[in-house]
Amino acid sequence: KQEVTQIPAALSVPEGENLVLNCSFTDSAIYNLQWFRQDPGKGLTSLLLIQSSQREQTSGRLNASLDKSSGRSTLYIAASQPGDSATYLCAVRPDNAGNMLTFGGGTRLMVKP
Amino acid sequence: DAGVIQSPRHEVTEMGQEVTLRCKPISGHDYLFWYRQTMMRGLELLIYFNNNVPIDDSGMPEDRFSAKMPNASFSTLKIQPSEPRDSAVYFCASSTNRVGETQYFGPGTRLLVL
Numbered sequence: 634k635q636e637v638t639q640i641p642a643a644l645s646v647p648e649g650e651n652l653v654l655n656c657s658f659t660d661s662a663i664y665n666l667q668w669f670r671q672d673p674g675k676g677l678t679s680l681l682l683i684q685s686s687q688r689e690q691t692s693g694r695l696n697a698s699l700d701k702s703s704g705r706s707t708l709y710i711a712a713s714q715p716g717d718s719a720t721y722l723c724a725v726r727p728d729n730a731g732n733m734l735t736f737g738g739g740t741r742l743m744v745k746p
Numbered sequence: 747d748a749g750v751i752q753s754p755r756h757e758v759t760e761m762g763q764e765v766t767l768r769c770k771p772i773s774g775h776d777y778l779f780w781y782r783q784t785m786m787r788g789l790e791l792l793i794y795f796n797n798n799v800p801i802d803d804s805g806m807p808e809d810r811f812s813a814k815m816p817n818a819s820f821s822t823l824k825i826q827p828s829e830p831r832d833s834a835v836y837f838c839a840s841s842t843n844r845v846g847e848t849q850y851f852g853p854g855t856r857l858l859v860l
Contacts, residue, residue: 667848676750676837676851677789722789732777732841733802734849736789 635660639723639737646713647745654708654740656723661704664726668697668708671720671739680721681708685728713744750852752838758858764826767855770819771840779849780813780823781837789837795821796843828859 636659646652656666665684669677681690681697683706689698696709710717720741724734751770759765771778779794793803798815806813810829815821825832835856839849 674854674856676853677839677849678851679848682848732779732796732843732849733791733794734779735791738788 635663635725635727635735637723637725637735637737639721639740641740642738643741643743645743645745648713648715650713650744651709651711652713652742654710654721654723654742656706656708656737658704658706658725658735660727661701662728663701664728666697666699666706666726667724667734668695668706669722669724671722673719677722710742713742715744715746718743750838750840750850752836752852752855754855755853756856756858758860759828760860761829762827763859764824765828765832765857765859767823767836767838767857769821769823769838769852771821771838772850773819774842775840775850776843777841777849778815778821779839779841780821781839782834783837783854784834792823828857830859833857833859 638657640655663685667682668680670680671677683690683699694711699706720739722739723737726734753768780792781789783789792805793813795815813823835854837851837854839851841847841849
């Protein structure tokens, strides 16, 4: 059974810092990996999606990398801002599981002004 | 498009009562997913549909939970009878079957069973 782990569970940084969120998964047979953002009391919003054949994806100040063989992904946030404060979730879609996603527990990020 | 619509947004009920959660997916999406989110267990997939047909319900916790999708624009998740441990935020999401497509989440229904 696929298990997804995110470290750290919570992170507090001053504004302007570059930071890295980590995600690991136990079964490397994945179709793709996604990073989502969740604001308090809201649903999830997809930030970046990396196909299993890709190594990274970038969107603005966000960069996600994927090392499928080692079962790891990182989300890099450059020049963090208070508006980046949210919970970030990693999710993997297994090769053989239709369109299902398995989520990590999330990292709760607070960026202080 | 208005995105995925869920109702109600908040529900407070007493143990033993029936609870029905509703979802309208994004028009044209083939897949619909029901998730439950709690502090202890995180985000868990309960069931998902493809073209209105249930594909995998292995995440449904027990027989008290049931889900239907009578047409492409409507789905329900029913809990009968409800218990305090069912208190959680329930999300509905939808997607197309295109390669690389993400899932689009609704705002969730926050359920409290007293």
